[in-house]
Amino acid sequence: MQQNGRRQALADFLRQRRASLSPGSVDLPPGFRRRTPGLRREEVAQLANIGTSWYVWLEQGRDVHPSAQVLESLAQALRLTPNERRHLFLLAGQPLPPAVSPASENVSPALQQMLDDLNPSPAYMLGRRYDYLAWNKAADGLFAISDLHSDASSPYACNMVWRLFTNPTTRSRPNWEMVARATLAEFRTASARYPADPWFEELVEDLKQVSPEFCQWWPHHDVRRALDGHKVIEHPTLGSLEFEHFTLQVLTNPDIKIMIYTPHAETRARLQRFLEAMDDCDEAGRSASDRKSHQEAER
Structure with missing residues (x-):
């Protein structure tokens, strides 16, 4: 995937995941006058402990390079599944991170x-x-x-x-x-x-x-x-x-x-x-x- 295409794919992925979350699902108050579904950009930035402007640049597909630590914070803020977490790192051009060991493994x-x-x-x-x-x-x-x-x-x-x-x-x-x-x-x-x-x-x-x-x-x-x-x-x-x-x-x-x-x-x-x-x-x-x-x- 070309760099521009990868950045755009990362931006689309972040926007879609943000839109799929409600404030209640991440323990935030509902607030008032939400024009679009999902979280606001500043709320994601707050949950990930990163700058709002910097997060906005990520969603705009700008040429920024998030570190593994920032990606890990975003994965937690957006409540990503293990598979989505791997996808996030791949889109950002980072090596796949060590998997988070689950407490238990259950067969449905x-x-x-x-x-x-x-x-x-x-x-x-x-x-x-x-x-x-x-x-x-x-x-x-x-x-x-x-x-x-x-x-x-x-x-x-x-x-x-x-x-x-x-x-x-x-x-x-x-x-x-x-x-x-x-x-x-x-x-x-x-x-x-x-x-x-x-x-x-x-x-x-x-x-x-x-x-x-x-x-x-x-x-x-x-x-x-x-x-x-x-x-x-x-x-x-x-x-x-x-x-x-x-x-x-x-x-x-x-x-x-x-x-x-x-x-x-x-x-x-x-x-x-x-x-x-x-x-x-x-x-x-x-x-x-x-x-x-x-x-x-x-x-």
């Missing part, structure tokens, strides 16, 4: 339903720290993810990177080194976006203590190897399974990754039968539990 019921609807294609979600956040029944059957959440032996029990380097079953897979190196490269890129998060440093140091391969590969600074593509997974019950693997992002929170394994035709048929058998076992278990409860109630 709609996203969980989307995962469930993908059965028998295994699918799960990873958070910014590569923790398993949600998954469907096919992914649980393939990777036994739910078992991780019942393991209290490690603070990293639900972390994919920790499991990849420490779990004997995972390490025994034929293509383990290729997957481990590619995942490590992706994880290094993700961790660099949170330089103030000590959790990443603690995980790295603990992995160095338990995994010689991690200790050897981490200093290489490999980044962004592709994890997507053709995958062959050896399952102890189902045998060799073939997939095409895709990674998607949640637009409202790009740090959440959706990992989808689309099975080949033969694999899909075996997975479907496997899930039906799991459902039958669950139903039999529930029936046995109901009979036991009924018998105890009659005593």
Whole structure:
């Protein structure tokens, strides 16, 4: 994008975001005689703690160069989402800032339903720290993810990177080194976006203590190897399974990754039968539990 076009795009973006906010949404009094919807320019300047004239120049598309600190103040004043914040920095020609680490990561019921609807294609979600956040029944059957959440032996029990380097079953897979190196490269890129998060440093140091391969590969600074593509997974019950693997992002929170394994035709048929058998076992278990409860109630 040419400089003039970039400045005009930045001006348009700021005006649109300002117009979309009401005084009440930013804890300002409503005031009187507002001729246009949204905030006034001086109100945005006040919230961002910058000069009104300087902010007006930004909205006029003048040749001014806001610093990262000013852009951060504007992002907070205009209540920008993480995606809008990134867009603001790109339009201003500034390097992308470190992401603001959210207090928690929640998977909405709609996203969980989307995962469930993908059965028998295994699918799960990873958070910014590569923790398993949600998954469907096919992914649980393939990777036994739910078992991780019942393991209290490690603070990293639900972390994919920790499991990849420490779990004997995972390490025994034929293509383990290729997957481990590619995942490590992706994880290094993700961790660099949170330089103030000590959790990443603690995980790295603990992995160095338990995994010689991690200790050897981490200093290489490999980044962004592709994890997507053709995958062959050896399952102890189902045998060799073939997939095409895709990674998607949640637009409202790009740090959440959706990992989808689309099975080949033969694999899909075996997975479907496997899930039906799991459902039958669950139903039999529930029936046995109901009979036991009924018998105890009659005593």
